[in-house]
Amino acid sequence: SLDLSFNKIRTIENVDTLTSLTDVYFVANKITKIERLDALTRLTNLELGANRIRIIEGLDALVNLEQLWLGKNKIAKIQGLGSLKKLKLLSIQSNRVVKIEGLSGLSSLEELYLSHNGIEAIADLEAVPKLRVLDVSNNRIANLSGLAPATRLEELWASNNNLSSFEEVESELKDKEQLNTVYFEGNPLERDARATYRLKIKTLLPRVIQIDAAMVRAGPAP
Incomplete structure (x- = not known):
């Protein structure tokens, strides 16, 4: 692995010869653009959190990527992910995203972290049929419509939104047979x-x- 976190790096460069890398960490730098990663086709984990990235791009060649961390950047739109067929985890927390979109092609995605954005509705989940964990805490979501395609959902984190209806909680979630954790505080x-x-x-x-x-306390035994 290569860890260049907590430096003052402004551009990604001089990594094109490191073709055997599987894990790369560029956390907490000053990177503004995702670039020059095309040769790292064996990469499975890419961590670019806490930088200055505005656009998701430059990832098309990373076909073996399984985890992509983009939290604490300046990203306004989910895009540029269509070639990441093996991606299992996507984190775009604490950005400027206002819409759940751009998930087409992510058929292996199991975990999606989108907390602390400006999202107003749950959408596009039909593109990610294997989704197990969805974190949309600290957004502006007023209802749970849009969750229907997430039939394998195990955890829903939706704290600090604008949800007001218990009836909707029941209608949207009662049929999720694998759901075991919910956050609505x-x-x-x-x-x-x-x-x-x-x-x-x-x-x-x-x-x-x-x-x-x-944890939920179990009721008395029958």
Whole structure:
């Protein structure tokens, strides 16, 4: 692996001969553009968090990539990912994304982290049928419509949004047979229900074993 994190690197360069690399870390630099990575076709993990990247580009040759970390940049649009057929984890947390899009081609994706953006709706999940974990915490989402294609969902992190309907929680999530963890704290439905919030979620989603940071207490044995 190659770790050049926490430097003052402004451009990606001089890595084209390192063709056997599988893991590359450029965390916390001053990189503005994803470039000059075409030769690293064996790469499985690319970490570019905490830089100054505005556009997702320059990844077409990285066909073996399984994890892509782009948190804490200045990205406004999800794009440029179509060739990453083996990608299992995508993190674009703390950017400027306002729409879930550009997921076409990511048929292997299992984990999608999009917290701390400006997203208003859940969408485009039909492109990622294997999705297990979705983190959309700290956005502007007002409803859960758009989750229907995520039939394998195990964890939904949706804290600090604008969700207000328990009825919608039930209708959108009750059929998710593998769902075991939900985060809804900081939404109107949690603030308005107060003391009854956890009980309501537990009643509506009896398969869930974790609500927010706390495990669900098992009821008395029959």
